[in-house]
Amino acid sequence: MTKVIMRHYNYQHGSIIFFVLSIISLEEYFGTFILFFNCKTNIMEFLPDRFKTDKKVVFVTGATGAIGRAIAWNIGRHPDYAVIMLVRNPDKAVKVLDEIRNRSGNEEVYFYIIDLSCKKDIDKLAETYHGPLHVLVNNASTTPRSKQTNNEGIELQWATNVLGYFYMMKAFTPHLKSGTSARIVNVASYWAGGLDLDDPEFMHRQYNNDTAYRQSKQAERMLSTAFASVLSTHNISVNACHPGDVNSNLSNDLGFGGHESPDRGAATPVWLAVDPATGQQTGKYFEHQRESPCQFSTDKALVDRLVTVCESY
Numbered sequence: 251m252t253k254v255i256m257r258h259y260n261y262q263h264g265s266i267i268f269f270v271l272s273i274i275s276l277e278e279y280f281g282t283f284i285l286f287f288n289c290k291t292n293i294m295e296f297l298p299d300r301f302k303t304d305k306k307v308v309f310v311t312g313a314t315g316a317i318g319r320a321i322a323w324n325i326g327r328h329p330d331y332a333v334i335m336l337v338r339n340p341d342k343a344v345k346v347l348d349e350i351r352n353r354s355g356n357e358e359v360y361f362y363i364i365d366l367s368c369k370k371d372i373d374k375l376a377e378t379y380h381g382p383l384h385v386l387v388n389n390a391s392t393t394p395r396s397k398q399t400n401n402e403g404i405e406l407q408w409a410t411n412v413l414g415y416f417y418m419m420k421a422f423t424p425h426l427k428s429g430t431s432a433r434i435v436n437v438a439s440y441w442a443g444g445l446d447l448d449d450p451e452f453m454h455r456q457y458n459n460d461t462a463y464r465q466s467k468q469a470e471r472m473l474s475t476a477f478a479s480v481l482s483t484h485n486i487s488v489n490a491c492h493p494g495d496v497n498s499n500l501s502n503d504l505g506f507g508g509h510e511s512p513d514r515g516a517a518t519p520v521w522l523a524v525d526p527a528t529g530q531q532t533g534k535y536f537e538h539q540r541e542s543p544c545q546f547s548t549d550k551a552l553v554d555r556l557v558t559v560c561e562s563y
């Protein structure tokens with residue numbers, strides 16, 4: 251039996267309204283997140299009561315990007331996992347969703363439209379979502395060439411790459427705690443350093459996207475350490491990694507290309523997210539599926555100060 255569901259998306263930046271018609275089975279209908287448009291907050295919402303699954307649930311942020319898409323695919327192709335892609339562009343999201351579903355046969359791949367630079371959006375999702383959550387992959391990041399701010403006036407790299415990761419971990423800790431074990435994977439980079447907690451938003455120094463990016467990736471690695479120590483008693487592991495050098499919008503904005511395939515770039519985050527061999531690791535930093543020393547995680551005073559700064563927003 252089939253049913254035609256009309257999904258109505260009002261594109262965030264105003265004018266583009268489009269319709270996606272999906273023909274799906276009634277059975278699937280009742281198992282699917284139903285999305286509807288909330289005019290007030292301009293984001294999609296789940297009707298969470300409708301979502302039931304026996305699979306392990308994985309959130310992947312930024313799954314419309316080069317590496318995020320490969321992460322979502324390489325997890326979603328396994329029938330044991332349901333993947334929720336947290337993304338901001340419905341056009342791209344529909345394409346990635348269709349591709350993963352069609353190629354894998356796994357119908358339990360969904361997306362949710364969210365601005366991950368926006369605390370309100372993250373809190374709203376955390377309040378609304380009552381399903382299980384086993385793995386959170388923080389991957390969405392940005393590095394605009396000129397200084398930009400989010401809709402609350404916070405410098406965009408700090409808001410997305412640092413506060414976005416921080417709020418996702420914080421807001422979804424209760425969900426991750428509800429199972430027997432869970433994992434958080436923070437996609438960071440070897441290209442990291444220069445964190446300036448006295449001026450994280452470039453109010454008193456000239457903005458440079460590479461400098462802002464490197465400090466944000468340092469902060470992500472330090473936040474991984476901070477959350478790992480707090481969450482270890484709840485059997486939630488938190489690790490950070492460098493994915494790989496992949497050609498992407500982000501790498502182009504930094505003036506790089508990328509010599510590795512997206513699948514290669516996704517290999518370490520996917521390994522940390524689902525491989526039984528990595529389940530016991532926590533508070534560590536990995537490159538090419540190997541633990542690598544992290545000079546940023548040893549300065550406990552600075553890690554604590556970073557958490558305090560993030561809390562202050």
Ligand SMILES: NC(=O)c1ccc[n+]([C@@H]2O[C@H](COP(=O)([O-])OP(=O)(O)OC[C@H]3O[C@@H](n4cnc5c(N)ncnc54)[C@H](OP(=O)(O)O)[C@@H]3O)[C@@H](O)[C@H]2O)c1
Binds near residue numbers: 318367438500
């Ligand atoms: N590429 C590399 O060589 C490389 C190297 C080291 C580390 N990394 C890390 O790998 C991760 C993925 O990077 P990538 O190379 O795949 O970059 P990418 O292709 O530019 O993807 C970035 C993703 O983040 C999403 N995003 C950005 N801001 C967002 C927001 N406010 N709300 C929701 N989504 C947002 C983008 O959405 P849209 O699709 O809508 O733009 C996109 O899906 C990043 O954490 C990056 O730092 C990459």
